[in-house]
Amino acid sequence: MTLIDSHCHLDFPDFADDLDAVIARARAAGIERIITIGTEIAKAARVVEIAERYPDIFFTLGTHPHEAAGERAMDFAALRKLAAHPKCVGIGEAGLDYHYAYAPRGIAQEVFRGQIGVARELGLPLVIHARDADEDIAAILVDEMGQGRFSALLHCFTSSRGLAETALDLGLSISFSGVVTFKKSNGLRAIARDVPLDRVLVETDAPYLAPAPHRGRRNEPAFVVDTARVVAEARGISPEALAEATRANTLRVFPKLVAAAGRPH
Numbered sequence: 665m666t667l668i669d670s671h672c673h674l675d676f677p678d679f680a681d682d683l684d685a686v687i688a689r690a691r692a693a694g695i696e697r698i699i700t701i702g703t704e705i706a707k708a709a710r711v712v713e714i715a716e717r718y719p720d721i722f723f724t725l726g727t728h729p730h731e732a733a734g735e736r737a738m739d740f741a742a743l744r745k746l747a748a749h750p751k752c753v754g755i756g757e758a759g760l761d762y763h764y765a766y767a768p769r770g771i772a773q774e775v776f777r778g779q780i781g782v783a784r785e786l787g788l789p790l791v792i793h794a795r796d797a798d799e800d801i802a803a804i805l806v807d808e809m810g811q812g813r814f815s816a817l818l819h820c821f822t823s824s825r826g827l828a829e830t831a832l833d834l835g836l837s838i839s840f841s842g843v844v845t846f847k848k849s850n851g852l853r854a855i856a857r858d859v860p861l862d863r864v865l866v867e868t869d870a871p872y873l874a875p876a877p878h879r880g881r882r883n884e885p886a887f888v889v890d891t892a893r894v895v896a897e898a899r900g901i902s903p904e905a906l907a908e909a910t911r912a913n914t915l916r917v918f919p920k921l922v923a924a925a926g927r928p929h
Contacts, residue, residue: 667888668911670867673703678882697722703727725747729772737767744786754788758779759776760793760801761795780816816834817837820873822841842869845890857900871884876890
């Protein structure tokens with residue numbers, strides 16, 4: 665069974681001491697590619713360095729909504745320049761998070777729209793973080809899509825069925841994390857069951873949200889196998905069929921991954 669971890673944060677301090685071992689365990693588990701996600705333009709160098717060190721790791725660059733009030737959050741010129749790197753496969757993590765509200769809503773929305781513009785301009789997919797902001801996320805996506813189409817996915821999906829339906833209507837994909845394995849996530853598993861199979865991705869969001877049976881531990885890319893197994897069970901298909909579909913979907917959403925398909929690990 666071959667999988668792609670479509671979203672994790674290998675540049676975070678949690679992995680500073682044993683990154684080689686983490687990558688080795690992922691490869692042993694059948695994880696053929698990993699996308700490590702940028703959260704701050706000012707810290708892009710570390711994400712780039714990791715991807716350049718490992719041939720099976722790629723990256724995105726952007727400003728997480730928690731950092732939307734930061735000094736370089738609207739430095740879209742720098743973002744465009746950095747995104748020209750051959751292993752930069754997307755823009756983000758972008759979006760809105762009203763749960764913590766680290767940035768004023770107006771500023772967060774401006775940064776989100778700015779990154780949509782960069783993604784549209786460069787033809788790169790946008791990785792969207794949505795938490796307690798479903799209505800505004802949906803409204804912005806509908807408005808921006810009306811100004812010119814762009815590719816995007818909702819990552820670590822834990823939002824409402826309504827936002828899922830809006831995203832699907834706009835042509836977006838949806839990625840599920842370890843949250844879908846939690847005992848109380850029956851509603852989320854029902855959404856994972858109903859999303860069209862050609863729109864489903866899986867991820868870890870490591871080091872956060874380790875899936876069962878690893879809850880309480882640091883998450884890592886190898887554990888995406890457990891998330892995929894639960895999504896497959898919810899859909900009534902084999903883990904192998906789910907893995908094949910999500911792999912194909914991830915390569916379609918992130919087409920720059922395909923260019924490296926023949927590179928040896």
